Amino acid sequence: MNASLTVTQSKREGAAVKTKESQSLPLTRPATPGGKETTSRGTPVSEVAFEVDSLSCWFGQHQAVQDLSLQIPAKAVTAIIGPSGCGKSTFLRSLNRMHELVRGSRLRGQIRLFGENIYGPRIDPTLIRRRVGMVFQKSNPFPTMSIRENVTVGLRLNGVRNHIALEERMEKALRMAALWEEVNEHLDRPGTSLSGGQQQRLCIARALAVQPDVLLMDEPASALDPIATTKIEELIQELKKDYTIVIVTHNMQQAARCSDYTAFFYMGRLIEYDKTDKVFTNPSNKQTEDYVTGRFG
Amino acid sequence: MNTSSRYHAWRKVKNLTMSGLSFTCATLVIAPLGLVLFYLITAGAGAIDWHFFTQLPKPVGETGGGMANAIVGTLTLLGLASLIGVPVGVLGGVYLSEYGGERMNWWIRFGADVLNGVPSIVWGIVAYTLVVVPLKGFSAYAGGVALGFMMIPLIIRTTEEVLLLVPNGYREAALALGIPRWRINLQIVMKTALRGIVTGVLLAGARIAGETAPLLFTAFGNRFWTHHLKDPIAALPLQIFTYAISPYDDWHRQAWAGALVLILMIFLINIGVRALTRERFSGATR
Amino acid sequence: MAETLTTTMGATDDVQLAPPSKVGDRIFKWLAMVMGLSVGALIVIVGFTLWRGASMSVHHFGTGFLTGSKWDPVQEVFGALPFIYGTLVSSLVALVIAVPLSIATAVFLTELAPPRVRQPLVSVIEMLSAVPSVVFGLWGIFVLISWLRVHLFPWLQKLFGFLPLFQGPNYGVSMLAAGIIIAIMILPIITSVSREILRSVPDLQREAAYGLGATRWEVTRIAVLSYAKRGLFGAVVLGLGRALGETMAVTMLIGNRPEISTSLLAPGYTLASVIANEFSEATTDLYLSALFEIALVLLGVTILTNILAQLLIASTAGPKTSRAIQ
Numbered sequence: 001m002n003a004s005l006t007v008t009q010s011k012r013e014g015a016a017v018k019t020k021e022s023q024s025l026p027l028t029r030p031a032t033p034g035g036k037e038t039t040s041r042g043t044p045v046s047e048v049a050f051e052v053d054s055l056s057c058w059f060g061q062h063q064a065v066q067d068l069s070l071q072i073p074a075k076a077v078t079a080i081i082g083p084s085g086c087g088k089s090t091f092l093r094s095l096n097r098m099h100e101l102v103r104g105s106r107l108r109g110q111i112r113l114f115g116e117n118i119y120g121p122r123i124d125p126t127l128i129r130r131r132v133g134m135v136f137q138k139s140n141p142f143p144t145m146s147i148r149e150n151v152t153v154g155l156r157l158n159g160v161r162n163h164i165a166l167e168e169r170m171e172k173a174l175r176m177a178a179l180w181e182e183v184n185e186h187l188d189r190p191g192t193s194l195s196g197g198q199q200q201r202l203c204i205a206r207a208l209a210v211q212p213d214v215l216l217m218d219e220p221a222s223a224l225d226p227i228a229t230t231k232i233e234e235l236i237q238e239l240k241k242d243y244t245i246v247i248v249t250h251n252m253q254q255a256a257r258c259s260d261y262t263a264f265f266y267m268g269r270l271i272e273y274d275k276t277d278k279v280f281t282n283p284s285n286k287q288t289e290d291y292v293t294g295r296f297g
Numbered sequence: 298m299n300t301s302s303r304y305h306a307w308r309k310v311k312n313l314t315m316s317g318l319s320f321t322c323a324t325l326v327i328a329p330l331g332l333v334l335f336y337l338i339t340a341g342a343g344a345i346d347w348h349f350f351t352q353l354p355k356p357v358g359e360t361g362g363g364m365a366n367a368i369v370g371t372l373t374l375l376g377l378a379s380l381i382g383v384p385v386g387v388l389g390g391v392y393l394s395e396y397g398g399e400r401m402n403w404w405i406r407f408g409a410d411v412l413n414g415v416p417s418i419v420w421g422i423v424a425y426t427l428v429v430v431p432l433k434g435f436s437a438y439a440g441g442v443a444l445g446f447m448m449i450p451l452i453i454r455t456t457e458e459v460l461l462l463v464p465n466g467y468r469e470a471a472l473a474l475g476i477p478r479w480r481i482n483l484q485i486v487m488k489t490a491l492r493g494i495v496t497g498v499l500l501a502g503a504r505i506a507g508e509t510a511p512l513l514f515t516a517f518g519n520r521f522w523t524h525h526l527k528d529p530i531a532a533l534p535l536q537i538f539t540y541a542i543s544p545y546d547d548w549h550r551q552a553w554a555g556a557l558v559l560i561l562m563i564f565l566i567n568i569g570v571r572a573l574t575r576e577r578f579s580g581a582t583r
Numbered sequence: 584m585a586e587t588l589t590t591t592m593g594a595t596d597d598v599q600l601a602p603p604s605k606v607g608d609r610i611f612k613w614l615a616m617v618m619g620l621s622v623g624a625l626i627v628i629v630g631f632t633l634w635r636g637a638s639m640s641v642h643h644f645g646t647g648f649l650t651g652s653k654w655d656p657v658q659e660v661f662g663a664l665p666f667i668y669g670t671l672v673s674s675l676v677a678l679v680i681a682v683p684l685s686i687a688t689a690v691f692l693t694e695l696a697p698p699r700v701r702q703p704l705v706s707v708i709e710m711l712s713a714v715p716s717v718v719f720g721l722w723g724i725f726v727l728i729s730w731l732r733v734h735l736f737p738w739l740q741k742l743f744g745f746l747p748l749f750q751g752p753n754y755g756v757s758m759l760a761a762g763i764i765i766a767i768m769i770l771p772i773i774t775s776v777s778r779e780i781l782r783s784v785p786d787l788q789r790e791a792a793y794g795l796g797a798t799r800w801e802v803t804r805i806a807v808l809s810y811a812k813r814g815l816f817g818a819v820v821l822g823l824g825r826a827l828g829e830t831m832a833v834t835m836l837i838g839n840r841p842e843i844s845t846s847l848l849a850p851g852y853t854l855a856s857v858i859a860n861e862f863s864e865a866t867t868d869l870y871l872s873a874l875f876e877i878a879l880v881l882l883g884v885t886i887l888t889n890i891l892a893q894l895l896i897a898s899t900a901g902p903k904t905s906r907a908i909q
Binding site: 308309311312315316318319320322323325326327329330332333336337340384385386387388389391392393395396397401404405407408409410411412413414415416417418419420421422423425426427446449450453475477478479480482483503504506507508509510513514517534537538541542549552553556559560563564567571 | 600603604607608610611612614615616617618619620621622623625626628629632633635636683684685687688690691692695696704706707708709710711713714715716717718719720721722724725726767770771774798799800801803821824825827828829830831835855858859862863875878881882885886888889890892893
């Protein structure tokens with residue numbers, strides 16, 4: 001198998017012409033013990049979760065993402081960094097078809113999730129969103145619901161009635177989000193009664209409960225204190241064994257600490273995309289270097 | 298030098314005068330409320346007793362009796378009105394806040410404001426034409442339709458307002474879980490704003506509870522119990538009106554008592570509801 | 584589609600999410616839209632109902648209906664002028680009383696009152712607006728009228744008796760009495776809308792005037808009131824709309840006599856109160872149709888007034904917040 005991901009900034013036909021050596025990623029296949037060939041449902045394992053092909057996103061007249069192409073590996077953490085307004089959140093939201101919900105938004109290009117075009121003509125965005133979970137900057141447990149209800153809401157409102165199964169899923173999701181020990185005594189308290197960090201982990205559990213393939217995180221720790229942030233980062237390390245994680249962060253230390261690959265966005269363009277070590281220690285692009293060393297941004 | 302300091306003093310005097318004047322005006326504005334309440338209590342409280350709430354009106358010439366049928370009638374009419382006003386108003390508000398495009402919303406809001414300004418007597422005529430004429434007689438249904446139509450624009454506006462207070466983050470979080478839009482609206486957005494929606498509905502109810510004009514030739518009034526909604530029905534405001542313009546002293550007394558009960562009903566809803574909302578939305582509303 | 588759903592949490596349970604069907608979404612959106620559009624439907628229903636009911640009268644009397652001053656159900660001669668006149672006069676009286684009071688109160692509330700006083704005052708004004716028309720009518724009949732007849736009207740006649748406005752016999756029930764009660768009833772709406780308008784005046788305006796050394800009143804006059812002129816006018820027009828359609832209290836206090844009299848102390852009749860009094864007693868089709876036409880006139884005038892008011896208010900108050908999600 002061809003074990004390298006190629007980043008191109010132009011359209012696909014342009015990729016053949018312009019393949020600078022520095023821009024091809026020597027990606028080794030992410031280790032996925034026990035699940036290499038097939039998943040439980042028998043689909044072939046692909047090492048690439050998302051293939052993004054010349055993606056452009058607009059808000060009205062403003063183009064937030066410009067002709068962007070990259071591939072995001074499965075079961076690894078990919079961090080997206082860049083100064084605010086560089087299009088990293090917009091890009092993230094295009095991965096689960098949330099971008100189109102914004103008034104006046106437009107999008108062009110292709111995104112394939114495990115080989116399937118998520119913007120295909122007969123694709124229901126609702127189904128894509130079930131497969132691609134999302135955690136937001138501001139923790140947002142539903143205020144009218146208990147902890148239990150918050151975790152199971154994605155199942156319940158999608159027609160799951162079986163109480164035993166719901167309980168099972170809830171416990172599993174809370175355990176994966178490293179929250180079970182802290183809340184199992186009072187699952188009926190309102191979700192908003194938890195501390196900020198706990199609320200964010202509750203939101204992660206809520207996203208995990210519908211069993212997505214991918215977890216998108218939009219600055220998940222930016223509103224949290226350092227201790228809560230550490231917990232989230234540890235959790236990300238745990239989760240990447242089973243999930244493809246894409247995390248947007250403005251915190252470069254965080255990207256360096258918890259991601260395997262890092263993409264640097266600037267002014268809606270992908271400037272550099274490589275292994276995290278490489279991006280932070282030996283960036284090939286001057287702008288990237290300036291940014292990671294704190295000279296602008 | 299001298300003229301300038303005199304001018305300055307003049308400005309100061311003017312400033313004080315105007316401040317004093319505006320304070321006086323504010324007092325004058327609230328004075329009628331005090332006066333009305335004072336007379337309601339002094340003239341009405343004495344006429345309120347157990348019989349007032351349990352008995353039917355007595356025929357002319359006999360003293361005593363009560364307005365039991367009118368109280369029940371008003372509640373019945375409010376119930377009927379809510380059957381029309383609440384679903385239409387609330388869902389209309391959901392449309393404004395969750396679906397409608399900007400231009401369409403502008404028109405709907407504008408239309409609702411125009412409807413709010415339609416004189417209440419006109420709603421009586423509309424319900425007369427739509428219900429009384431086809432049913433060949435005054436009825437509780439007709440009164441309910443008139444009041445229900447009046448509720449719609451009120452509830453649409455309050456519902457939209459409280460739904461817009463629900464942070465977008467909840468909608469996004471729910472969408473990201475792959476929950477269908479209609480379930481999000483029903484079980485997350487509307488549920489989060491439930492208290493505000495209920496508040497709006499109750500305030501609309503309080504507003505129409507005292508309406509008399511739309512009932513004059515729809516519900517019409519009834520001296521007895523109404524056993525079927527196809528028959529005319531009594532209502533507190535109608536009864537107050539009839540008694541107030543009558544020549545009998547005992548009926549005047551009852552009118553005051555009825556007015557006191559009506560206003561207590563309305564104020565209790567208002568005050569209760571406001572206490573309820575303040576606790577919840579104090580941060581979110583202006 | 585569904586078979587590519589990989590379960591990374593391990594498929595130990597057999598939880599099946601319902602396939603997303605568009606049906607629920609479509610039904611709900613369609614229902615909400617119908618309910619939203621019901622506003623338009625209601626406007627059409629109101630207009631059409633009145634127009635159809637009035638058509639006989641419109642054909643029979645033509646424009647003479649609006650200019651005729653004789654209202655005689657026995658001979659079936661119907662002219663609406665006395666009602667139009669009574670409605671306009673009582674509403675204007677109400678505005679003359681209510682406008683200065685409510686705008687001054689709004690100024691007091693936004694510019695002068697200490698914060699501790701504001702909220703209670705606003706609540707009291709809200710309560711005033713919750714008092715039903717019929718209760719004001721009751722109070723008017725038994726308290727206000729006798730006070731006017733015994734105290735205010737004789738005094739007015741003594742002071743201003745040379746004006747035709749205050750001549751003639753003093754019955755108590757009169758266009759002036761109706762005007763006063765309408766004024767009380769429109770005070771809250773003019774006050775609260777004016778208050779919203781004044782609050783929408785940017786603080787920058789005020790600060791600029793203060794910076795020039797203006798006194799508080801000068802700031803209010805120069806920076807606030809002149810800035811908010813259009814919106815305040817809108818609030819007044821909105822109050823006028825309510826005044827024109829006010830029914831019960833007016834019916835109880837105006838005397839219900841279809842005559843045109845220059846004196847404010849004389850009884851009159853309004854469009855709304857003639858409907859209230861005579862609609863259920865209208866014996867002939869033409870009589871009923873004439874009352875429909877009265878209602879049509881009333882509706883037309885109030886709707887036009889309201890549209891004007893909304894446009895004026897919207898031009899001052901800032902844009903409404905709208906949601907970000909489609």
